[in-house]
Amino acid sequence: MADEITVTVVDDHPAMLVGIEQWYAAAPEPLRVAASGATSKTAWLPPGDAADVVVFDLQLAGQTTPAFGELRRLVDAGRNVIVYTMRDDEQTALTCLDLGAVTFLTKTEGADHLVSATLAAARDRPYTPPALAGALSANTSSDRPKLSIREEEVLVEWFQSESRDLVAQRLNLSPKTVTTYLDRVRLKYANAGRPARSKAALVARAIQDGLISVDDL
Amino acid sequence: MTDHATATHPATPASGTVASGTEASDTSALGTVATPGDPTSGHAPVPLRSPPLGQPAEQVRDRLVRGAQTAVLLVGVAVQLTSCLPQLIANHDRFGPWWTELVAFVMLACVAVAIAAGVVHPRPMPRALAFALCGVCVAAAALASMPIPAELLLVADDWSFGIAGWYILALLLPMRMRTIAVFFACHALVTVAEVLFKGVPERHITVQMGMVSVSVFGLEIAVALLAVVLHHTASDAGEAARREERTRTAEEIAEATHRDHQARYARLLDTTVPLLTGLAYGALDPGDERVRRRAAIETARMRQLFAETDDVSDPLLHELRAGIDVAERQGVSVQLAVRGEVRPVPQPVRQELVAPAAAVLASARSTARATVVRTPAAVRVSVVADAPAEIAAAVDTERRSRTEITTTTTNGKLWVEAVWRTKSP
Structure with a gap:
């Protein structure tokens, strides 16, 4: 089972753990929850420390503030972290991206997004779910990366419709091109702010895949 | 619309929800905060001073x-x-x-x-x-x-x-x-x-x-x-x-928000609590499609409450929520997502932004996603729902002078987006 992707799930709701295991079992590629627990300790101790991807709930029991510190430590240790949270505000999403999370998913976004995001994260490929796209399109901070008009459009339409087909139809693009635009935006963000291994890996992989060229940087 | 309501869901007695959604008549930035369908705060609008920014x-x-x-x-x-x-x-x-x-x-x-x-x-x-x-x-x-x-x-x-x-x-x-x-x-x-x-x-x-x-x-x-x-x-x-002006506005907003939240949490008592007690005592069967539907609606409603911070204080969202209420009463589970900071939208523009969204929400069959995106360049209100395609034609023919509207239909889904551009891209 060399190709199997292993995941550590940090979430304090047992129902979530069961749900995630179910979703992974039905995934098109082999995905397995290697470890799960209610605190980030799970991700540091065997067997959770060797998993390819960490699915991380920002809001853990007994904590009143989002666990940005824990997220930063995991990212600095070179882990691929998917933030999976109840929080739906753009500031949280942007903070997580800047800290180096590979992607940001809200719990209203279902199985498809989590599975796709996990597969992408394990391979250092970008994945931008709608909630994150919305946060990026509403980002007004002064250090936001410069986006083209088309990229802005794709971001906002993807957030609104949650459907690549609808976005493609509206903007007269192919669904594949829609994904390319989303990926490019994600890479611009990977190339900005605080340096992290996960960001560098995203950019390196995108160059290998021919998604961007070295000149674009 | 009434046919729909009676066909899919036992009709709930209508309250002032729909009416108050369209009654806001001010043109100021933060205008009034009227609480729809809520007898405690009633229809007394809370005037908020709009700060002369800059x-x-x-x-x-x-x-x-x-x-x-x-x-x-x-x-x-x-x-x-x-x-x-x-x-x-x-x-x-x-x-x-x-x-x-x-x-x-x-x-x-x-x-x-x-x-x-x-x-x-x-x-x-x-x-x-x-x-x-x-x-x-x-x-x-x-x-x-x-x-x-x-x-x-x-x-x-x-x-x-x-x-x-x-x-x-x-x-x-x-x-x-x-x-x-x-x-x-x-x-x-x-x-x-x-x-x-x-x-x-x-x-x-x-x-x-x-x-x-x-x-x-x-x-x-x-x-x-x-x-x-x-x-x-x-x-x-x-x-x-x-900064001082902003703090003062934020305080007034927070107060209005708090009142509105209390009222809406109180309303959960009428809908969520019976569902939960029914499930707990075994009176309701989780396997029953209708029970699951009710659960989905209650979940969506509660999520909205949890997700809200000070969003409720802006009239645009408030009016959109009136439309969402209508859809929920008909058994539609509505997901609402909002991005960007609250910004002033004049009343006539608000009307043009919300009306098409409300029309689609009202004719949705089972699920809908409503979004509001506010950037310095534009304010967008969009709804994607499994609504009949004829609605698109009806929405398109409405007279509008300040906003643009785009409709797209694919695979039984209808997507309507109204945009108010304040800056050319």
Whole structure:
């Protein structure tokens, strides 16, 4: 089972753990929850420390503030972290991206997004779910990366419709091109702010895949 | 719509929800916060003051700059009357054509009057006029010194050198240091050219000229630097005023939000609690499709409450929520996502943004996603739902003057997006 992707799930709701295991079992590629627990300790101790991807709930029991510190430590240790949270505000999403999370998913976004995001994260490929796209399109901070008009459009339409087909139809693009635009935006963000291994890996992989060229940087 | 409601869901007694969603009639930024369908806060709107954003800073700066201009003008007028005027009279019959000096003196006096008028006038002086008057100052200084021999330039006999600088300073005080420096440099260059033209005098006199010009310009530039500090103080003061205003608005918003939240949590008692007790006591079967549907709706409703921070205080979202309520009553599970900061939307625009969304929500069959995206460039309200495609045609024919609408239909899904653009992309 060399190709199997292993995941550590940090979430304090047992129902979530069961749900995630179910979703992974039905995934098109082999995905397995290697470890799960209610605190980030799970991700540091065997067997959770060797998993390819960490699915991380920002809001853990007994904590009143989002666990940005824990997220930063995991990212600095070179882990691929998917933030999976109840929080739906753009500031949280942007903070997580800047800290180096590979992607940001809200719990209203279902199985498809989590599975796709996990597969992408394990391979250092970008994945931008709608909630994150919305946060990026509403980002007004002064250090936001410069986006083209088309990229802005794709971001906002993807957030609104949650459907690549609808976005493609509206903007007269192919669904594949829609994904390319989303990926490019994600890479611009990977190339900005605080340096992290996960960001560098995203950019390196995108160059290998021919998604961007070295000149674009 | 009524057919739909009776077909899919036992009709709930209608309350004031729909009506109050469209009743907000103010045009101000944060307008009124009416709470739909809520008997406790009723229909008494909570007036919120809309802060005059950006105004205080401008006002503070304007006041400070005008004060400084008046001070510099007074210095200039005092110098012209107490030092220049006696020298002008003394110069009569000394160096030949005296009229040039007289004309220059009158020109400078006119500039002083113009500056005084500018300070009193409510609107700031146009830049072009200020520059023209600076040109007059430089020209007057050159004209006045024309009959004066090279070795007496810049010293007391050449009365026009210092006074021109003061008036230039008074004129350019509201502008950047660089602009002031450019005009001072012009003034200095004209004088240097004059000295060169008339023949460079002996060395000790040239040195003396240099010293005089350094002390004159030095004092004037020091005052100009003070003006720069003044600019900074003004923007700090303006920022502080704006922050205070924002805090006050936020407090009022928080209060209104709190009331609204309490009311809506109270309403959960009527819908969520019976569902939960039914499930707990086994009266309701989780396997039953209808029970699952009710659960989905209650979940969506609770999620909205959890997700809200101060969003409820803005009328746009509030009116959209009225539409969502209607859909939920018909058994549709609605997901709402909002991005971007609250920004003022005039009432007629709000109406145009919300009406198509409400139409789609009202005809959705089972699920809908409503979004609001606010950026500095545009406000967008969008709904994707499994609604019949005919709605798109109905929405398209509605008259609209301020917003654009786009409809897309695919695989039984209808997507309607209304955009109010405030800035061209």
